[in-house]
Amino acid sequence: MNLLQEKLSKYTAPQEAQAAGVYPYFRAISSEQDPEVIMNGKKVLMFGSNCYTGLVNDPRIKEAAIAATRKYGTGCAGSPFLNGTLDIHKELEAKLAEYTGKEDVMVYSTGFEVNLGVVSTLTGREDYILWDEQDHASIIEGHRLSFSQKLKYRHNDMESLEKQLKKCDPDKVKLIVSDSVFSMEGDVANVKEIVRLAKQYNASVMIDEAHGIGVFGPGGRGVCHEQGVADDVDLIMGTFSKSFASLGGFIATNKEITNFLRHHSRSYIFTASITPASTAAALKALEIMQAEPERQENLWKLTNHALDGFRQAGFEIGNTSTPIIPLFIRDDFKTFAITRDLLDEGIFVNPVVSPAVAPTDTLIRFSLMATHSVEQVDRALETITRTFKKHGVLK
Numbered sequence: 001m002n003l004l005q006e007k008l009s010k011y012t013a014p015q016e017a018q019a020a021g022v023y024p025y026f027r028a029i030s031s032e033q034d035p036e037v038i039m040n041g042k043k044v045l046m047f048g049s050n051c052y053t054g055l056v057n058d059p060r061i062k063e064a065a066i067a068a069t070r071k072y073g074t075g076c077a078g079s080p081f082l083n084g085t086l087d088i089h090k091e092l093e094a095k096l097a098e099y100t101g102k103e104d105v106m107v108y109s110t111g112f113e114v115n116l117g118v119v120s121t122l123t124g125r126e127d128y129i130l131w132d133e134q135d136h137a138s139i140i141e142g143h144r145l146s147f148s149q150k151l152k153y154r155h156n157d158m159e160s161l162e163k164q165l166k167k168c169d170p171d172k173v174k175l176i177v178s179d180s181v182f183s184m185e186g187d188v189a190n191v192k193e194i195v196r197l198a199k200q201y202n203a204s205v206m207i208d209e210a211h212g213i214g215v216f217g218p219g220g221r222g223v224c225h226e227q228g229v230a231d232d233v234d235l236i237m238g239t240f241s242k243s244f245a246s247l248g249g250f251i252a253t254n255k256e257i258t259n260f261l262r263h264h265s266r267s268y269i270f271t272a273s274i275t276p277a278s279t280a281a282a283l284k285a286l287e288i289m290q291a292e293p294e295r296q297e298n299l300w301k302l303t304n305h306a307l308d309g310f311r312q313a314g315f316e317i318g319n320t321s322t323p324i325i326p327l328f329i330r331d332d333f334k335t336f337a338i339t340r341d342l343l344d345e346g347i348f349v350n351p352v353v354s355p356a357v358a359p360t361d362t363l364i365r366f367s368l369m370a371t372h373s374v375e376q377v378d379r380a381l382e383t384i385t386r387t388f389k390k391h392g393v394l395k
């Protein structure tokens, strides 16, 4: 056995979970992605999707994707920098600029690549990146690739952020980066206060709205708009893989920043641009999100109903106030076993363990779509309550 194989042969955690019959990942769906999906030939209620708008199976978006494939083909075969820019990429960027209220937008191939390629590129050796300890992995990868100094602040703790800002050289660039809605625990960043501190210490702000867009603000514009500070946030990041029912991501900011990123951001330049189908799907989703506010209203009705239900039943759900509801278990094996039992009962939820959360914060992530019904949420509440009781997590 060579050294690499010898080393990897010691990594047996997945096999151990499989042997115990609780391995919870890569469970295949064989149907349309509605609130109800088919898995192993059985109907399952989907409470693990990130498509908060529920647009992922919308016939108008499917048609737009099919029409774009007919017109432009199945791929772009190149970087946006060279042969991979289509007129619909430019149209999408212009419409997103208008939507976010920013001067310019760049579309990347995924949201992960946005964070990787923006965070790593904007700050240099003597500059600073200040980041929330619960920021998404793609932000963390972005600053790992950066040569700048990195200062972590305690989760959503503005005193901790200020303490870190005080450590910085006042003459050097400072970039504060935070999720708007934290992806695993569903709590909301205090963007207003981040912006106030940024002004006080002459720092720039980048907010990842992956889970905010489609959920918060007028027309689903996100938390920055909801909190009335979008103009003061220098960079707004979004992804098409959640509320937009597609694939890809974007950064919305001013023209000086996009001019620099278009010519330096390696995850933008050295990868192929998003497919015609993904581009057209995102364009159509953007149109629908603004034209149909009732989707957002329904999402909030369901969210408040589920939050009340879980709280009343005695679940520990942290500080969430969003369609992302963490059900804390704090034990990996129980989290996997409950996930398996829920699937047997026809409820799909996501198990979340380290490194997505701290090892002591293991949880089941329950998430809502605007297209769920109250009856489906009630069925899930009843089944999850019964299953948590069976495993001794709930009294």
Ligand code: PMP
Pocket (backbone or CB within 6 Å): 110, 111, 112, 113, 115, 136, 138, 179, 183, 208, 210, 211, 239, 240, 241, 248, 249
């Ligand atoms: N940021 C956050 C907060 C996310 O949750 C995710 C996806 N899980 C991303 C960025 C990456 O987005 P994408 O799926 O488009 O790569």
